[in-house]
Amino acid sequence: MTGDTHSARPTRRAWITGAAAAAGCFSLGFHVPFAPARGETLGAAPAAPEVNAWVVVRPDETVVIRIARSEMGQGTLTGLAQLVAEELGCDWSRVTTEYPTPGQNLARKRVWGDFSTGGSRGMRDSHEYVRKGGAAARTMLVAAAAKGWGVPPAACQVERGVITHAASGRSTTFGAVAAEAAKLEPPGDVVLKDPRDWTIAGKPLKRLDTLAKLDGSQIYGLDLTLPGMLNAAIRDCPVTGGTVKSFDAAAVSGLPGVKRVLQVGDSAVAVVADTFWRAKTALDALPITWDEGPNAAVSSASIAATLREGLDAPDAFVGNKAGDVEGALKGAAKVVEAVYGVPFQNHATMEPMNATAVWTPERCEVWTPTQNGEAALAATADAAGLPATRCEVYKIHLGGGFGRRGATHDWVRQVVLIAREMPGTPIKLIWTREEDMTHGRYHPVTQCRLRAALDADGNLTGLHMRISGQSILASIAPQRMVNGRDPVTFQGLNPSGPEAAIGYTIPNLLIDHAMRNPHIIPGFWRGVNLNPNAIYLECFLDELAHAAGQDPLDFRLKLMGAHPKHRAVLEAVADRIGWRTQPPEGVQRGLCQTMGFGSYVAGAAEVSVSESGALKIHRIVAATDPGHAVNPQQIDAQIAGSFVYGLSAALYGACTVKDGRIEQTNFDTYPVMRMDAMPAVEAIIMPSGGFWGGVGEPTIAVAAPAVLNAVFAATGKRVRQLPLRDTDLRRA
């Protein structure tokens, strides 16, 4: 590593000056002390021309690789850089990274493609064009050297940033020819390396962004400071759909440091002060009267009743259908039925929502941790009342994302509305944990009724899976609905396809969705609908195996003949955990598999439950086949982390509703997994090639069912309504 993480203190000034001059706008000219990861803002470096949009090589041989996706802990910064560097043929120890801005992407006709960072898409959606970017840059660098020597480019070799012409014994470096290369026409097409020949990609390299995270020097959005900046605290109506009726600004305007008390949109009130603590203190003291609107009587019980009605409703959207389920159920030797349910979950990123904005009538700029810089730019422009070409967003390293910081940018809208009231003054808005916990974009609430037909030999002949509940798309992305249907609802249950296909062949099958949308706003919560769908199907299959008197692994394998990749990961975890052997005394096992985000995943758990009902998870084995593994070390970290996220929800997490509002306000009432409950996790990474799947999310879906099936084996009790802590596991 080049070690410039700590010393790099680039500014955006160089770029903003040039762009502002070109656009006829003003430049605020702030010196912004941030270095996102090892990233830099464009133009901050000494003037080295880009070879192409993805690669800049400086005269000192530093290779700057541009990353369009957002780093939020998942390692995409390192993984994407590996893919570019692999094709570029540079010296990995010289690699650094930078984020292009959304405004630059807009101005350059989306040369960097999609900025959105969600759906575990970082690698699988951009691997081809970032590798081509690296390969094209290499081709141009070689061509520049060959031209200088008067030799054919094909006669030159590249090794770790050094270009050699063996026949004449000459060599040069990327840094020496970069300026000439930048003047050349880019190649029409390039040939990518066979992944079997990779030397940088596919290797368990260390992250590029670790060192600054160890000494406090990594700047998150929460940490940003601009000259003359003021701080804002905000309170949105506790009931979604409610509005501000009145507030008594005079009651707090004399408190220390308070500069402004103002309404934000229809539903929120903010205090702006010199420090955040003073803003928050004044906001806590501010009398606010709300019009709580039409949802003030909604409760978890009323939502559950609505969903229960949907379990039997005649109309539902069909996601997967084969044969004649009702006929199979009528002719069954045995019918098994169960109802499962999952509650709302908050993303609870460690860093609460925040953004910093400065607005003038001519221009608006925002600094924020975001999973989608382009969407943040659109939200900025909309709230600023300015065209996007007069706005800019600077992405700052995220203190966790998990889907909260991608699809909606409600906090960005708020900060821009505040900044509009104080033109020219930078405003940093920070949500308290309480604001964050009660104004999330929650994992959707659903229930599921499963009815299965078993024949006299215990074979599964029919399954009806009725999901009732909330659609994410209907609330926050209606443009992605298909004829009123939300396809995301069926994640992991689709009849086929490269994204999220069911891994079983069931002759008579119906999977349908009765959409019931409560007022609590849903969002893409890491793993999304794959999580509940895997719980529903994989726990119920376990029930069926027991009802049929069969081993849960054997019962599944009989249905998996046409699904070899699903089967391979399931068998891998079964083998590793020793499914066919006796578990240790007092320990029981469970397993499961699913497919989502393009990858095949399976999990197996060993648990024990004490007489008093205390669950201990001793060991987890998880297998994933993502097609290609760009950085096995990072995949291992994602798999282990997935169990923390998935089991936090399965064991403890629930956001409940009373009087129209979310009841949980902080980590005391929304507990999450800590180290004392963390099991050992053994990851089996088994890329089979030929496709590209994601790794940040799919494994979360197998965390809960693996453990819940093991809990049944240990206690004979089925946990069908999550979280598990609501179920008494004491021995009867």
Next chain:
Amino acid sequence: MARLTINGVVREVDAEPDTPLLWVIREQAGLTGTKYGCGIAQCGACTVHIDGAAVRSCSVPLSAVEPGQKIVTIEGLAPGGDHPVQRAWAQLDVPQCGFCQPGMIMASAALLAQNPRPSDAEIRAEITNICRCGTYNRVLAGIKLAAEGGQSGRG
């Protein structure tokens, strides 16, 4: 005006007496490595050392800090960031998003200063900081690696 000693530097700070030490460190001293995560001493992202002990600074009012007490933040844990815990973290690539890690590192360094060779059970009992990315197993391995390095925490 209150007088604080942070990372060996004596600073005069202008804040109300009930201001949490966390916000004094972040907003008055300008040391933003210490993070706000919950404000109620649940998550540990704000962990600093006061006279060598790990303290959740979000729940310590400025008025409770005695003159002469030595406050150490992540920025002052070790010159050049080469505390054994920081070195172990680098070796094992512990952080994911990293937001909780200053608190994790400060809590871990204080644990090792008190107990240079903690058992797994002791680590699990003592390190109660929250990490939502799920780095716990690498944190545990990092503490053991730092302990094997034979140097206990300081600061």
